[in-house]
Amino acid sequence: MSELAVAMFAAETGAHLLAAPASRRYEAFARSFDEADCRRQLAGRGIRWVARRDDGYPARLRSIHDPPIGLFIRGAASLELLDRPSVAIVGARACSPYGSEVGTTFARRLAGAGVVVVSGLARGVDAAAHRGALATGVTVAVLGCGIDRDYPIAHASLAAEIEANGLIVSEYPPGVEPAPWRFPARNRIVAGLADATVVVEARARSGALITADFALEEGREVLAVPGEITSHLSAGSNALLRLGATPATDASDVLEAIGIESATAVVSEGRPADLSATAEAVKTLVADAPVGVDEIVRRTGLGASEVSAALVELELHALVTEAEGVYRGVIRPA
Amino acid sequence: MLARTVTHALVGLYPRRVEVEAHLQRGAPAFTIVGLADRACQEAKHRVRSGITSAELEWPRSRLTVNLAPAGLRKEGSGFDVPIALAVLAASGQLPADALAGHAAIGELALDGRLRPVPGALVAAEGARRAGLDRVVCAAESGAEVALAGIEPVPVPHLAEAVAYLRGLRDPPPAHAPPEPCPPPAHGPDLRDVRGQERARRALEIAAAGGHNLLLAGPPGTGKTMLARRLPGILPVLDDEGALEVTRIHSVAGVLPSGAGLVRLPPFRAPHHSASTAAIVGGGGGSGGPHVGEATLAHRGVLFLDELPEFARAALESLRQPLEDGLVTVVRVAGRATFPARFQLVATMNLCPCGARGVPGAACACSAQRLQQHRERLSRALLDRFDLALTVPRSRGEELAALPGEGSEPVRERVEAARQRLAAGAPPLSSPADALLTRAVERLPLSGRGRARVATVAATVAALSACDNVGVEHLAEALSYRAPQELTA
Numbered sequence: 001m002s003e004l005a006v007a008m009f010a011a012e013t014g015a016h017l018l019a020a021p022a023s024r025r026y027e028a029f030a031r032s033f034d035e036a037d038c039r040r041q042l043a044g045r046g047i048r049w050v051a052r053r054d055d056g057y058p059a060r061l062r063s064i065h066d067p068p069i070g071l072f073i074r075g076a077a078s079l080e081l082l083d084r085p086s087v088a089i090v091g092a093r094a095c096s097p098y099g100s101e102v103g104t105t106f107a108r109r110l111a112g113a114g115v116v117v118v119s120g121l122a123r124g125v126d127a128a129a130h131r132g133a134l135a136t137g138v139t140v141a142v143l144g145c146g147i148d149r150d151y152p153i154a155h156a157s158l159a160a161e162i163e164a165n166g167l168i169v170s171e172y173p174p175g176v177e178p179a180p181w182r183f184p185a186r187n188r189i190v191a192g193l194a195d196a197t198v199v200v201e202a203r204a205r206s207g208a209l210i211t212a213d214f215a216l217e218e219g220r221e222v223l224a225v226p227g228e229i230t231s232h233l234s235a236g237s238n239a240l241l242r243l244g245a246t247p248a249t250d251a252s253d254v255l256e257a258i259g260i261e262s263a264t265a266v267v268s269e270g271r272p273a274d275l276s277a278t279a280e281a282v283k284t285l286v287a288d289a290p291v292g293v294d295e296i297v298r299r300t301g302l303g304a305s306e307v308s309a310a311l312v313e314l315e316l317h318a319l320v321t322e323a324e325g326v327y328r329g330v331i332r333p334a
Numbered sequence: 335m336l337a338r339t340v341t342h343a344l345v346g347l348y349p350r351r352v353e354v355e356a357h358l359q360r361g362a363p364a365f366t367i368v369g370l371a372d373r374a375c376q377e378a379k380h381r382v383r384s385g386i387t388s389a390e391l392e393w394p395r396s397r398l399t400v401n402l403a404p405a406g407l408r409k410e411g412s413g414f415d416v417p418i419a420l421a422v423l424a425a426s427g428q429l430p431a432d433a434l435a436g437h438a439a440i441g442e443l444a445l446d447g448r449l450r451p452v453p454g455a456l457v458a459a460e461g462a463r464r465a466g467l468d469r470v471v472c473a474a475e476s477g478a479e480v481a482l483a484g485i486e487p488v489p490v491p492h493l494a495e496a497v498a499y500l501r502g503l504r505d506p507p508p509a510h511a512p513p514e515p516c517p518p519p520a521h522g523p524d525l526r527d528v529r530g531q532e533r534a535r536r537a538l539e540i541a542a543a544g545g546h547n548l549l550l551a552g553p554p555g556t557g558k559t560m561l562a563r564r565l566p567g568i569l570p571v572l573d574d575e576g577a578l579e580v581t582r583i584h585s586v587a588g589v590l591p592s593g594a595g596l597v598r599l600p601p602f603r604a605p606h607h608s609a610s611t612a613a614i615v616g617g618g619g620g621s622g623g624p625h626v627g628e629a630t631l632a633h634r635g636v637l638f639l640d641e642l643p644e645f646a647r648a649a650l651e652s653l654r655q656p657l658e659d660g661l662v663t664v665v666r667v668a669g670r671a672t673f674p675a676r677f678q679l680v681a682t683m684n685l686c687p688c689g690a691r692g693v694p695g696a697a698c699a700c701s702a703q704r705l706q707q708h709r710e711r712l713s714r715a716l717l718d719r720f721d722l723a724l725t726v727p728r729s730r731g732e733e734l735a736a737l738p739g740e741g742s743e744p745v746r747e748r749v750e751a752a753r754q755r756l757a758a759g760a761p762p763l764s765s766p767a768d769a770l771l772t773r774a775v776e777r778l779p780l781s782g783r784g785r786a787r788v789a790t791v792a793a794t795v796a797a798l799s800a801c802d803n804v805g806v807e808h809l810a811e812a813l814s815y816r817a818p819q820e821l822t823a
Contacts, residue, residue, distance in 0.1 A: 093702030123702040154706065232697040292727040293533040304532035305795070309810035316770075316777055324685055324692040325552060325725030 003051035003070045005033040010069075011146070011173045016185060018066055045174065047147055048073040058082035064192040064218050068171035071189075072147035075167035077138060082167065086116035086140070087254055088190045088215070090208040091125025091200035096233050097323030098290075099201030102225050103128035105330070106198060109251030111137025113260060118142065118194045120186060121155055121168075125200045125208070130158055138166040140193065144186035146176035169193075187211040195258040196221035198248050202236030209236050212245070221257045223248040275317070278302060279310040283329075286311075286320050290328040337424030337431075339417040340438045342461035343409050344454045346624065346671035347586055349461025353403045354414065356421035361397035367418070369402030372410040378443075381412070382419045385443035389494040394426040412442035413452040416471060419443060419493060420500070433500040437488070438462035439471040447493040449473035453588030456581060459483035471496055478595050479585055482578065522602070525564045526741040534561050534726045537815055539745055541722055542568045543752035544794030547657070547679040549642070549717075549817070552726035553692040558682040561726075562638050565680060566602040567742040569636070570750045576634045579674070583633055587626050601635030603628045603677075607644035615652045616673055617664045624664040624671045629656045632677035642681040643711040650716055653679070657719045679719070683712075693728055721787045722815040752797040760793040761802055767792065767809040774813050788812050 009029045010017040020026060042049055050056045051070040056079040061067050073079065087110050091099055107117045107129040117133035119126040121141040133139035141162050143151065147170040150156040162168055171189065172182070187207060191197050191214035199222070202208040212222045224245040227234020241247055248254055255261075275283065285296055296307045311327055314320040320327045335358045342349035365379050386393050400418055402409050417439040423429045440458045442450040455476040462470050463485040470480045470487050477489030490496045498504045528535060534550065538561055541548040548565075550558040572580060577596040584590040584597055605613060605628040612618040616627035629637060637653075639645060656662045660676035685691035687708050690698040700708070717723070755761075763771070771792075775785050789804075792812035796804045 094698070094700060094705055123706065230694075294530055294727070297532045298530075304536040305811045306807070308533060308536070308814035309807045312774075312810040312813045316774060318777075322725075325727035326692075 002030065002033065002035050003053070004035055004038055004049055005030045006069050007049075007072075007171070008033065008038065008173055011176050016181075018069055042072070042174075045148065046074055047174065048079070050079060056080075058193060060086075060195070061189065061192040064188065064214075066188065067192065068189060071169045071171060072173055073167055073169050074147060075163040076165055077167050079167075081116055081138060081140065082169075082193060084116045085114070085258055085260060086118050086194045087258065088118040088194035088197040088211065089125065089129035089200060090119060090187075090190065090197065090202075090211045091129075091237075092202055092206060092208065092233055093122050093124040093126070094233075095124040095128070095201045096231065097321070097326070098227070098328070099125050099225075099233065100128040101321055101323075101328070101330070103200045104132035106200070106225075106248070106251045106254065107132030107139070108135050110254060111135070111139065113251075113255055115255070115258070115260065116140055116166075118190055120144070120183075120190055121151070121159060121162075123152060123154070127155060127158060129200075130162055134161055134166075140166055141168045142186055142189045142193065143168060143170035143172070144182040145178035146170065146172045146174045148174035149176075149178070151178045183207060184210050188214045191215040191220060192218065194220065196223060196254060198254055199224045199237045199240055199245070201225065201227060201233050202240075203232060204235040204239065206236045209240070212240055221246065223254055223257055225249070276310065276313060278306055279313045282307060282310040283314055283319055286314070286327050287329040290326045292326050296327075335425045335427065337421045337429075337434070339421045339424070339434050340462070340465065340467065341414060341417040341440050342438065342458035342465075343407060343413075344411075344457055344586055345407070345669075347457065347583060347626070347673060349457050349464075350407060351461060351465055352407070352409065352414075352417075354417040354421045355401040355403060356418070356425040357399045357401070358394055358425050359397050359399075363395050363397065365398045365400075367400045367402070369400075369405045370408045371402055371414070372408065374412050375402075375409050375414055378412065378415045378418055381415050381443045381445060382422065384445040385415070385419055385447045385493050386422065388445065388447035389492065389497065391423060391428055391494075391497065392426065394422065398422065398425075411452060412450075413440045413454070413458070415443040416441035416449060416493075416496070420471070420496070423497065429497065429500050430502070433502075436468040437471055437500075438465070438467045438469075441471070441473045441476065443493060449490060449492065449496070451475040451479075453590075454586040455479045456483055456585040456590075459485050459487070460582070471500075479581075479590065482581060482596060522567050522599070523560075523564050524567060524742045525745060526738045528557060528561060528564065528739050530739075531557055531561065531726065533724065534558075535739065537722050537724050538562075538565055539568065539749060540791065540794055540798065540815070541565065541678065541680070542745075542749045543798050544721070544756065544791060545678050546721035546791060546794065547719055548681075549720040549723040550680075550682045550726050551685055551723070552682075553696075553728055554684060554689045556726045556728050558726050559640055562636075562640075562680045562682060563602070563604075564742065565636050565638075565678075566600050568745045568749050569600045570746065570753060571598045572600060572634060580634050583626060583630055583674070587631055589631065599635075601632055602638060603632040603635070604638040604640060607639070607641050609645070609649060611646065611649045611652045614649045615656065615662045615664065615675070616671070617666055624666050624669065624673075626673050627662070627664075627675075629653060629662055629675040629677060630673040633674045635677060637677040637679050639679070639681040642683040643708055647711060647713075651713065654715060654719070681720070684708075685725070692725065717817050718783045718787075720817065721791050723817040724815050748798060751800070752794065755797040755800065756794065760790070761796040761804050763789060763792070763809070764803045764805055766806050767804045770806050770809050771813075778813070778816065780816060784816060788816065791815060
């Protein structure tokens with residue numbers, strides 16, 4: 001049996017196939033299929049193909065109950081990357097600034113500790129995770145469409161950065177259009193490639209919860225980042241916690257879950273900064289809870305201009321971030 | 335018999351001398367107007383005829399031809415009624431032959447012979463003054479406007495009075511002194527009404543002092559529009575030259591209140607977001623060439639675009655030229671015109687299409703795609719033109735219960751002082767500030783254009799604190815008003 005023939009046939013007929021079907025149509029297709037030519041064409045476009053029975057096929061993915069029959073892969077890294085310790089970071093596409101900040105920070109820490117960060121190249125938390133990981137390490141993106149597509153197109157440059165020293169994988173050959181049903185199928189690969197899945201922000205019925213379900217079915221660790229109980233964007237992730245998911249309040253929680261010693265692995269980022277007195281006072285306030293400039297003005301009695309200047313000083317030291325007019329402290333290792 | 339009066343047509347914002355010739359000859363009674371007159375101008379026939387009859391003057395019973403020279407220039411509007419009527423009266427011997435010498439005329443006639451004001455009287459009067467004429471016969475309401483041009487107006491309410499004056503039966507009306515150049519007391523809404531919003535108030539003050547473009551983002555109901563509408567109240571009043579320029583533009587566009595003198599307050603224009611490109615930068619106008627748009631009406635004042643992403647993209651992009659050059663050039667089949675458009679752009683926007691983003695505890699129903707589309711409606715190039723951008727969070731209850739804020743008056747005084755300082759030369763960047771700026775460019779998302787803008791804003795902040803050079807604190811504050819990352823990511 002040629003796995004490549006099955007994958008190409010599945011793409012052509014729009015079916016989801018994990019093995020060769022017993023149909024006359026497939027037999028006719030397989031007879032006329034020229035595997036060597038197909039491989040040449042893929043190689044010409046810089047795409048690798050690894051079948052389920054090949055040695056290079058990621059072991060973790062092979063062990064799930066419906067592993068893809070093979071993977072199309074592009075990117076500069078070797079396939080061995082897919083067998084390194086790895087964590088999936090997933091969450092809402094329309095995430096809040098909090099979600100995007102947490103996704104970026106976790107991914108940066110995990111990648112810095114040598115963990116491969118896996119996600120789905122979608123908007124929101126996915127993109128934040130890829131970007132965070134790119135800053136300190138490598139990352140893998142799993143597509144829900146043909147391997148040659150950058151979907152969404154707005155992430156084409158992000159995809160190019162991922163390819164430069166990571167991998168982009170898909171179970172679909174070039175030319176396959178994105179379709180709604182392919183994304184849950186993609187999520188099983190995201191969960192399957194990772195030792196643990198971290199749900200950062202998810203609504204009550206979110207694709208990220210599908211990924212978490214797959215991970216649970218395969219007995220992988222699922223962690224969820226606690227969110228505000230009043231925020232709809234955290235309803236799904238908080239529900240996971242209620243069901244017994246491990247709370248992730250720091251990247252070290254994740255490292256611990258996959259058995260990596262965090263104390264040695266986490267790289268310390270930055271020295272205590274030399275701050276002005278105003279900046280120190282403002283920093284203490286922001287560390288308590290996300291807050292706007294006007295409230296800082298009211299609580300400190302400082303002028304709006306001094307507070308604004310102090311916040312820029314803190315931003316330059318990467319101690320606070322601003323989004324939607326609200327400043328919040330950056331999560332740092334204790 | 336032939337008689338002539340002089341008037342001035344508007345070409346864009348400029349006057350062009352037009353001679354109105356009336357010629358009577360023997361033949362069956364008829365009335366023809368030639369010389370590229372548009373429809374409103376052709377209809378002058380009926381108004382002039384009724385007006386002359388109503389003034390108990392005689393309508394000539396012979397063949398009458400009126401020529402508007404130069405014949406190649408398109409004439410539009412009803413301002414030719416009065417010059418045509420006077421030329422007809424002179425040609426038919428009802429006015430002394432030399433009575434019209436040294437006079438220009440402008441105005442529309444009512445069927446009962448009254449004179450009505452027309453747009454652009456100021457520009458026409460300036461043309462008359464430059465042509466060396468002495469007086470302008472105009473509607474009573476246009477008297478003040480004509481006087482601003484530095485020429486003596488003959489404001490008359492009725493055609494019969496114009497005739498009485500030209501026959502020498504009546505003294506010319508007393509020469510009007512141009513209205514007092516004192517700032518009018520009414521400055522519009524006051525900043526006192528805004529409670530809380532310390533940061534936004536500060537940004538508004540900096541924008542006023544430096545003439546910077548300002549973008550206010552944030553959920554609905556945070557007072558973005560309320561703040562923006564209070565900007566004209568803290569701007570310095572226009573100087574003489576500026577006031578005349580603005581008055582001229584508003585006169586041509588017909589938005590000048592009748593009987594008003596010079597426009598002393600910086601204009602504030604707030605076109606609705608359904609406005610077309612032609613409405614924003616000018617254009618259209620059919621036969622008479624392009625008309626001025628909101629960008630020109632906001633010249634030396636504020637152009638306020640509420641709900642910025644709701645504007646048509648083409649309309650927004652068309653603002654890039656005036657934002658850069660202070661001019662708009664409009665090219666149409668009917669002609670080409672360049673209008674001044676040096677305005678301060680102030681805009682507001684929601685953080686997402688449904689408006690819930692940025693409100694604590696509210697659920698934003700926008701999908702990732704809709705959010706993306708909302709952001710993509712504004713090009714990077716346009717966002718780069720906002721010198722100050724900030725997100726205005728929703729005020730809390732305690733803030734709304736706070737005492738009224740500082741009023742507009744003291745803020746305007748600070749703004750005026752800062753403007754004087756800046757006029758003497760922008761404060762230079764101190765070396766620690768320069769080092770900070772370099773570090774910020776590396777760490778924060780700032781484009782090359784952004785660096786220059788931050789430095790300019792920092793100079794304004796320094797001028798507001800009456801400092802001779804830009805310190806670290808000024809630069810840091812300026813950096814805090816860069817475009818919010820959720821708009822630029």
